[in-house]
Amino acid sequence: MYWYSSTCVLGKNTLNEMMKKISDRAGLSRVYTNHCIRSTTVPNLVDNGHTMEEIKAVTGHRSNDSVSRYTKRISEKRKINVSHSLTAGLHQDSTKTEVFTVSHEKVVSSQPTPSGNPTVILEKNGARVQLFS
Numbered sequence: 655m656y657w658y659s660s661t662c663v664l665g666k667n668t669l670n671e672m673m674k675k676i677s678d679r680a681g682l683s684r685v686y687t688n689h690c691i692r693s694t695t696v697p698n699l700v701d702n703g704h705t706m707e708e709i710k711a712v713t714g715h716r717s718n719d720s721v722s723r724y725t726k727r728i729s730e731k732r733k734i735n736v737s738h739s740l741t742a743g744l745h746q747d748s749t750k751t752e753v754f755t756v757s758h759e760k761v762v763s764s765q766p767t768p769s770g771n772p773t774v775i776l777e778k779n780g781a782r783v784q785l786f787s
Contacts, residue, residue, distance in 0.1 A: 696724035
């Protein structure tokens with residue numbers, strides 16, 4: 655992964671040293687390396703609409719396949735967007751989706767549909783159940 659300044663490109667070794675210093679100064683429980691942050695950075699770039707070419711330019715990957723390894727997991731933001739699209743399509747109505755946590759379950763619920771009955775989606779341990787009223 656590369657970071658850019660107005661005067662030069664910061665290479666892998668420089669960035670790794672920066673990450674060690676940042677981890678140490680922040681008092682983190684471990685030293686985060688350049689490679690450690692890829693699994694978070696790549697999906698965030700995808701979620702924010704960056705192209706594969708832009709992502710490869712920043713991460714230093716040479717092929718789309720190598721970048722795709724980091725994007726196989728669907729982020730919560732994208733899961734919610736998919737759920738919202740499916741719910742809106744079922745009810746022929748656009749609804750706003752909210753997410754909140756109840757103990758160890760994630761509950762995704764939409765506002766009431768035109769009939770006044772809400773749709774509730776429960777998610778736990780990767781399993782998802784959608785309830786229609």
